[in-house]
Amino acid sequence: EPEVTQTPSHQVTQMGQEVILRCVPISNHLYFYWYRQILGQKVEFLVSFYNNEISEKSEIFDDQFSVERPDGSNFTLKIRSTKLEDSAMYFCASVGTGRTGELFFGEGSRLTVL
Amino acid sequence: GNSVTQMEGPVTLSEEAFLTINCTYTATGYPSLFWYVQYPGEGLQLLLKATKADDKGSNKGFEATYRKETTSFHLEKGSVQVSDSAVYFCALSGEGGELIFGTGTRLQVFP
Numbered sequence: 001e002p003e004v005t006q007t008p009s010h011q012v013t014q015m016g017q018e019v020i021l022r023c024v025p026i027s028n029h030l031y032f033y034w035y036r037q038i039l040g041q042k043v044e045f046l047v048s049f050y051n052n053e054i055s056e057k058s059e060i061f062d063d064q065f066s067v068e069r070p071d072g073s074n075f076t077l078k079i080r081s082t083k084l085e086d087s088a089m090y091f092c093a094s095v096g097t098g099r100t101g102e103l104f105f106g107e108g109s110r111l112t113v114l
Numbered sequence: 115g116n117s118v119t120q121m122e123g124p125v126t127l128s129e130e131a132f133l134t135i136n137c138t139y140t141a142t143g144y145p146s147l148f149w150y151v152q153y154p155g156e157g158l159q160l161l162l163k164a165t166k167a168d169d170k171g172s173n174k175g176f177e178a179t180y181r182k183e184t185t186s187f188h189l190e191k192g193s194v195q196v197s198d199s200a201v202y203f204c205a206l207s208g209e210g211g212e213l214i215f216g217t218g219t220r221l222q223v224f225p
Binding site for chain 2: 004031035041042045048056058093103106
């Protein structure tokens, strides 16, 4: 069964460092999402991406975040200068049959900022 | 704005017990409603969904009915198993197609 894959599964970084989280969505999907889950809290929407541009973003997704689909298969989330409060599980998701279809989630990338 | 409220966990049950996890929502318009499950060490998986009022979503013995009059989408299962131990998230579809999640409810089932 096709699946969304994410790397790394866990990254530890120092505050102020740049981090790139990678996702490979399901190959024929068109809409891509990043969510995050701070430990013990709810899963929060960060950004959606369609046709090589951001279609929606939340207030969490400020200037230190960016997304890119550099090569037609990968979908990346970059955090330019990490803060302690960026420590969370980051989930990538994709959907193929329009925005109201089922979202398929990856297993998540755990980011720990020290 | 749109939001989802779930009962706090953990919910601790013995095998074969009846399960209810409450979920209520606030939304403009008529969103689709979802239950996602997160097993230990895994990502979020869609468990069931309902796209309009009075629809019942069901999967793996779990059910939830979209109740517009009470703005609820409670998850139920008649007889839980140890393998159902997981975190369950209620969610609704936002205007931009994104999902808005509740805080999640951890279910622990003991033999």
